[in-house]
Amino acid sequence: MTRTRDFRLDRHTYPHCELRDLLAFKVWRQPVVFMRRLVLEMLGYLRESFDLILDHELWIRIAAKYPILHVSEFWAVERTHDVAKTIARSADFVEEAFGLIERLEQGEPFTSSIRANRNQIIAGLHVFAARRLID
DSSP: OOOOSOOEEEOOOOOOOOHHHHHTTOOOOGGGOOOOHHHHHHHOSOOTTOSSSHHHHHHHHHHHHSOOOOOOSOOOOEEEOTTSHHHHTTTHHHHHHHHHHHHHTTSTTHHHHHHHTHHHHHHHHHHHHHHHHHO
């Protein structure tokens, strides 16, 4: 893989999100998420069956079991560069995102949440897809 020296540091702000927001693919950048080790030990770590949205899938599992605490201060920044998966493979995220929601819809605790918020979730997936395809 070719490395580039060109990068930028991005500061992102995020609103408070709950399970339905994460299911609608309101996405957080990895550096801005902090979690308790005990939660990871109880729910499991990143699922290697995913290639691109494994962190988002983990946050969905966490939000299904525990409250999300939003802190409005900056604790981290994102380092963006052309070989990052988020940039180099942005279109590939779309298929994996739609597949995740289809899979989650098949079992609790997600079936009822997805059914109750289906329009918002499908709309969010399409907005997420548009952003990835524009990138």
